Amino acid sequence: MNSTDNPSSDIGELPQGRPLQTEFTDGLDYPRLGTVSFRRGTLTDNQQAMWDEKFPHMGKVLADEVIDVDEWFGRSGHPTIVEIGSGTGTSTAAMAPLEADTNVIAVELYKPGLAKLMGAVVRGGIDNVRMVRGDGIEVLARMIAPNSLDGVRVFFPDPWPKARHNKRRIIQSGPLRLIATRLKPGGVLHVATDHADYAEWIDELVEVEPLLEYKGWPWAEAPLLTDRQVITKFEGKGLDKDHVIREYLWRRTEAPNP
Numbered sequence: 001m002n003s004t005d006n007p008s009s010d011i012g013e014l015p016q017g018r019p020l021q022t023e024f025t026d027g028l029d030y031p032r033l034g035t036v037s038f039r040r041g042t043l044t045d046n047q048q049a050m051w052d053e054k055f056p057h058m059g060k061v062l063a064d065e066v067i068d069v070d071e072w073f074g075r076s077g078h079p080t081i082v083e084i085g086s087g088t089g090t091s092t093a094a095m096a097p098l099e100a101d102t103n104v105i106a107v108e109l110y111k112p113g114l115a116k117l118m119g120a121v122v123r124g125g126i127d128n129v130r131m132v133r134g135d136g137i138e139v140l141a142r143m144i145a146p147n148s149l150d151g152v153r154v155f156f157p158d159p160w161p162k163a164r165h166n167k168r169r170i171i172q173s174g175p176l177r178l179i180a181t182r183l184k185p186g187g188v189l190h191v192a193t194d195h196a197d198y199a200e201w202i203d204e205l206v207e208v209e210p211l212l213e214y215k216g217w218p219w220a221e222a223p224l225l226t227d228r229q230v231i232t233k234f235e236g237k238g239l240d241k242d243h244v245i246r247e248y249l250w251r252r253t254e255a256p257n258p
């Protein structure tokens with residue numbers, strides 16, 4: 001059966017009903033996305049055909065399953081980076097060939113975004129990218145082993161600019177703790193935003209997580225690629241005062257996981 005006969009294949013679909021949502025009991029702040037975490041979108045027939053063929057190998061859907069990274073990438077002992085909210089994967093696909101030694105796991109809810117990344121990966125013959133469809137918080141909590149990551153990237157997270165929606169922002173004390181526990185000692189968190197108000201919000205949080213030592217930007221000795229490689233639509237048009245790109249780097253301390 002080809003994709004025209006089967007336009008709504010179940011491959012890579014999020015399960016129906018309420019998404020998995022961990023109840024964190026550490027007293028920290030976590031975003032609660034509720035129903036907004038379910039993002040729809042259709043693929044072209046060609047994208048759907050590629051998706052149906054490649055997703056079973058290249059992708060996973062959020063599940064209660066700790067990923068065996070070595071098995072998934074078919075090699076052992078390589079550094080691993082998780083990118084949360086990879087969007088259409090422009091940075092992901094541009095960075096991955098420059099870090100071919102590194103396993104890159106792109107996490108995104110939006111299927112057409114992942115399909116676009118998949119297209120770039122397939123066309124580029126890039127073999128160090130895999131993808132997980134689901135909420136990045138749940139993917140980190142359920143699918144990524146503690147102390148296992150060399151890096152976590154969050155590039156241009158949704159700004160949720162209205163004050164009453166600020167609590168949906170992914171950069172908060174809870175996710176910072178969760179990310180820290182998934183990083184190995186010495187692992188790096190890299191965040192970028194072009195949203196001035198979000199940057200102020202992050203500025204107030206840079207020291208909040210004791211397991212993350214704030215390194216600022218740039219950090220010449222960072223042990224992973226920090227050049228996003230991509231000119232965003234804002235950078236391309238020339239930055240104005242509302243679209244200054246701010247980047248943040250932290251290093252996971254040597255302290256044991258709590």
Ligand SMILES: C[S@@+](CC[C@H](N)C(=O)[O-])C[C@H]1O[C@@H](n2cnc3c(N)ncnc32)[C@H](O)[C@@H]1O
Nearest residue numbers: 085086087107108109110135136155156157158
């Ligand atoms: C503003 S876009 C930026 C995309 C990309 N990083 C870039 O730089 O172009 C934010 C992306 O994060 C995704 N996203 C938001 N919350 C997420 C979550 N909790 N887990 C995974 N992806 C999420 C959205 O679907 C969206 O594609």
